[in-house]
Amino acid sequence: MTSSLNQAKEALGRRLRELRLDAGISGTELAHRAGWHQTKVSKIEYGKTKPTDDDIRLWCSHTGNEDQVPDLVATLRNIEAAWLEWRRVLGSGTKRRQQASIKLEAETEVMRIYHPFLIPGLLQTAEYAEGVLRSVVEFQQVPNDIDEGVSKRMERQQILYRRDHRFHFVVAEQALRTTVGNAQIMIGQMDRLLAVTGMPRVVLGIVPAEAAYEVSMTNFTIFDKKRVMVETVTAELTVTQPREIAQYGRAFDVLAGQSVTGDAARALIRETLEVRRGDSD
16 A cells, blocks of 8 residues: 555544544543554554544544544545455446546546556457456456446547547557457457557557666556556555655656657557467468
8 A cells, every 4th residue: 555545544543633632531541432442542543543434433422523523534435435446446347447437537638558568448449358358357256247348448438539638658568469368359459559659649658678677667547647546456546645646757757768659669569460460370
């Protein structure tokens, strides 16, 4: 979990500690009144343990701050929204998450997207998207609504044609090589990338496999300079702290600086395309 989430938990803990001190109650006494283990209060106050809604209500009740409950619960909700486990995000399948992306992307003027081993969703063909979402459904063991998820992912791509939006994609060369589906699907996906390189307001950079190691990154998307979304194995992380957003921005600049675009990028795509065509023969 990143420092922004830890700092958010610590800030909530400090606020709860202030309420306790203002009420003139010791941590031991508050724990006794609430029926908690005596260490729970200090763990919450120092951001080691995230309180529940009921914890906050009890805390406010025993310190005489019932009027603070709505704001404190809202703060807790924001912390929880920053780290969403895939089992929650995809609890009803893939369609809902794709729908959420449509709204977020529509509100963003400049998107910067990096992926080390897959083609980003906004550039995927329907067949490639189906292969990716099928793997997600099987690995995360969530409801199978792949057709609906693919349909929404294709709908998302309409944003590429909006004149008030700009996109900078950077992928590692491995993203061209990773097989999704079969050779025919990969041929279609490479053709799609060749078409993308000619689109206005879209920049596609490819970091060559031989590029020097400079920064270690998983896939991430920067939405303007307001938030970053990062995918981990178990959860989707949203970063909103300006300092961390700036750090992701620097990482993207490093990767973009290592990437090739234009004719050089097309040459890498065509090279991969020829290999795939040979595989399909």
